[in-house]
Amino acid sequence: WLPKKEKMVYTSGRALHPLSINLASKLQTDFKGKLDLTFSAGVDAFNVTETLACNLTPITVCSDLLKPGGYLRLIQYLEKLKKNIIANGAKSIEEFIKANDQNNSSFISASLNNLNKYAESVLENKTYHKSNFPYENIKTQRELTDYDCIKAPCIKTCAIEQNVPEYMYHTSNGDYEKAFKVILKDNPLPNITGNVCDHLCQSKCTRINYDNPLLIRGIKRFVSEKYEDSLNLIPNKKNGFKVAIIGAGPAGLTCAYFLALEGFKVNIYESISFAGGMVSGFIPIFRLTDKQIKDDIRLIEQIGVSLHYNKKVDNDFFSELKQKNDFIFIGIGASLSKKLEIPGEDLDKVFNQLSFLSNVRSGKNIKVGKNIGIIGAGLSAVDAARTANRIKDSGGKITMIYRRTKKEMPVGDDEIKVVIDEGIELLELTAPLSISRNDGNLNLKCIKMELGEKDESGRGRPIPVDNTEFDLTFDTIITAIGQDISYDFIDEKSIKINQKTFETQIPNVFAGGDVLRGADSLINAMGDGKKVAEEIINRSKKVLKIVPDEQTKKLSLEEFQKIQAYREFGGDLPEISLDKRNGFEMVHPVLDEATAQKEAARCLFCEDVCNICVGVCPNFSNVSFEVEKTELPVWQINKNGNNLSFKQVDTFVVKQGNQILNIGDFCNECGNCDTFCPTNGAPYKTKPHFYLTEESFNSEKLGYYLTNNSLKFKKAGNSECLTLSNGAMIYESDEVVVNIKHNDFTISDIKFKSDKIKEINLNHAVEMIFLFQNLKNNPLFK
Known part of the structure; x- marks a missing residue:
């Protein structure tokens, strides 16, 4: 299977160690353990003891020492070897090898027994499975400068530039009030983001190059729930400026929060009966509770923001708002489901994902039957599939239908994992053609797809394969291929914005969130709201009230070098067992205090020192x-x-x-x-x-x-x-x-x-x- 011009294959990465150990096992078995084998294949502090017990000596190391920590990593090798040798009561390498066999074998037999045993067990070690570690690198688009280049990549990757290392530091020391204050300096929705943020910060955590990333989102949730009593945030005195915000979603709420703290009189106008936008209306309760949402909304109301519900903005009201306010921010969300544009999508028992998720969240009794098809593979499709899985009839099945492959799904790896864990089937490279009624069931005609050249999204363009049509039968079909924006109080030409200031073609009228980006993430919408608030404050010649204090210097250079020398894997977020996921209990319980402190202490505080x-x-x-x-x-x-x-x-x-x-x-x-x-x-x-x-x-x-x-x-x-x-x-x-x-x-x-x-x-x-x-x-x- 190698290309004709290649005479050999070069293996690197996670697979190298288990493959090489198994090759060594095969060779030593064939030669009855009498080969002299040196070994250099993925050795690190966590397998050097096992490798030595296999008598694969001398052990040499290369790749591990070329990663962050460098030569300092050798300290942990020696400490682990010393600990294990002492624990085995050995006074030499030969005694150590024989002690690990426990069969009273000769030195050669013990070495071979240890090697064969390790060759079998190493294949099951998830550390070496790529699927267990989807992260690539921590590089960002930030420019490298001659001086002052230290900036934690988790902060740079976050749309609101949440100061992660700072609240990790205070959490690790048990000072949750300080940690909560640090979070609130950049983030007015700590409970919401602590549960459902897409946490891109974790994908750029410096720990990736050592062991595994911090549970950043989980620690934020822990701090927010630990310090439930709202801080007594005192806004500046009123400065005489009025701001109207259209839409009480994440963008509008964030903008309102920072403006209110600075003394602006802020009114938010929301077309429906509650605040939070997509977050409140459509995210399933097993991911985000009503209490968590209400805690964040209450915090914003406590600093003087006025919320007006069931207030749809039309042309006349928009004109009135422009006359009565110094600034306007348009932060409406993508509240309309995209149409498939295929025959039959308006039949009974065919739902769009937003109406389905909204009805279920609001407590309506929706009957979906046994077999449910979900068309789409984005985050709302995953939410719809997981929700349907909890209310389907006994013995039923959920099938997600996607025109690309799992690799191209526009969701995080944790969402893909939970879909698989919960038994939801993913039918890849499949596109719907039509929906029809057949003996009380829904017949979905599909066609197989193949991926062509990459499109503007960077993914392969799905192309129908001729003569591959086939039928699927469902009780209910839920379409989930995206969302659209709906507004009629401003024309498309006027809402075109300045990319730097977020100002529309109408002076002092700004826009951000979904109205700017299309359906996008929670944190990006919040980032837009924060930037618009800063722009309005700057135009009003004010200074932001919520700005980071002088940061606590957490490490000296010597202390930093010490923590650089040690790798320490963190755990996963706790989750309820699969047999309990037939209801709407939160899938991920909050971290306990000991775990949160220990995990936060793994932070390398790379906002202080990078090196x-x-x-x-x-x-x-x-x-x-x-x-x-x-x-x-x-x-x-x-x-x-x-x-x-x-x-x-x-x-x-x-x-x-x-x-x-x-x-x-x-x-x-x-x-x-x-x-x-x-x-x-x-x-x-x-x-x-x-x-x-x-x-x-x-x-x-x-x-x-x-x-x-x-x-x-x-x-x-x-x-x-x-x-x-x-x-x-x-x-x-x-x-x-x-x-x-x-x-x-x-x-x-x-x-x-x-x-x-x-x-x-x-x-x-x-x-x-x-x-x-x-x-x-x-x-x-x-």
Whole structure:
């Protein structure tokens, strides 16, 4: 099955270890255990003991040490080996191997017995199953900068930029009030998001490259329920501005929350009888309870937001709102189900997912029969399938019909898992053609599909396969292929928005959430609402009341290095057994306190320190160094004849105490730091390049060279030098010589090297001052 040009297959990743162990078992069995086998195939701290007990020595390690933590990971290897050797009462490797056999065998027989036993058990270890770990990497679209690059990828991935490490820290210390306050600084719907957020933050948790991601959403829910008493949030006094918000869904509620805290008078107009939008109306109770929703709504009402229910906005009322308010935010949701546009979809017992989910959530007795077909595979389709599964007649079956494959389903892996766990069948590569009535049942005519070239969604385009029609019979069919927006008080041309400000074509009228994106996630709608609130506040020349406090510095560099050295797998969210899922009990109970604290303590607090590029560099070429927070004036000098004018055009700012440089002498540009960096950049390309010898500096085209009293730099044939002399700093380039006072960084003297030069910007001179001051005493350059 290999391509003709390939003579062998190269295996890497999770499968490597169990496959290699089983190959070793086969070889040793054939040779009666007498082969000398060295082993290097997926060894890590969690299997090194078992590997050693198989007498696969010497054990060598490669890939594991190229991951975050780097060489520090070896500490855990040695500790686990020591613990197991002592536990077995062994004083040598041979004694350890024989002790693990427990059959009083010879050394060779014990080694083979251990190997064969491990070869069998390792295949069942879910750690090595790809389906058990769907995450890819923690890279984001954030740009990598020369300095101040530390930003937790979980925060960057979150649409509301929830400060996850901060509330993890307080949770781990048992200070739930502080943790709850941190959550509320960015998130007015903690109970809702703690249960049904799509938690993309977990897919970018730095722990992915160590063991498994934190239960971020579960810990948020724990904190929100643990600290149920609403905080006494006191908004600023009224500032005289009025804001009308159309739609009480996640976008509108979020916008209202931040505006009300800042003193705006906020009125929300909702067309139905309750707030929360899709969240309140359609998400099943076994995922989100009424109490959890009401707790969040109550919090928003307590800070002065007025909610007006059953108030549909038409043209006249919209005109009235524009006259009576300074700002308007349109945050209506996608409340209409998309039509299949096939014959028979209006027959009795054919529901759309929204009416079905709404009726069931509101307590109506819906009879669906034994066999139910769900057309679609998005989140609302999954909710409909799981709900139907709980109310179907005994012995019934739920079938989801999807035109693509499981791999392309637009839901998270946890949703796919729960569909499989609950016994729901997924019929892949199948599309509906028509629905008809047949002897009291519904006949669904389908056709098989195949995937063609990728479409704009990045997934293969489904294409019908000729002559593959077939029929399915159901008692009830639920269509769930998406949702549409419905509004008639503003035309499509007017609602076109500025992507940066969210303002529509009508001044001071903004829009966000589903009306902007189409049916989308809860957290994206909240993100839009928060950004619109910030835009309105900025236009009103106010300052956000809810902004993160100065963050608690959670780790020193030394403490960070210690936790980097250890991998510790966390558990899964608790869930009720499958035999209890015939009702509407919450599938996932809240975490208990001990578990929440222990899980939160696994956080690497990578908003404080990152240093991933340092740990993954096998050559030690990426180096972290500590700096003082810096603000230096950037001067522009203009020459007009003999007259010079000085103007501060910028400020060079460094806010973070930990920075990175690259040692060019050591770096072979392997790109490993690029692989693991949580930004879209490569540290070995972006970070300042330093050389340790003048010879290596002279042989390169770009970089720095630091001596006791000077810092040299060159780029593209141009050279610069900063020299410390008699308490002053002298900056010299190919164009200018500048004397800079050491105490206040003002310019005391300047000489242009050419009359042709009329203007000079000292931005890079200031950067060199920063580097020189913070590195001149660094032992690396002594």
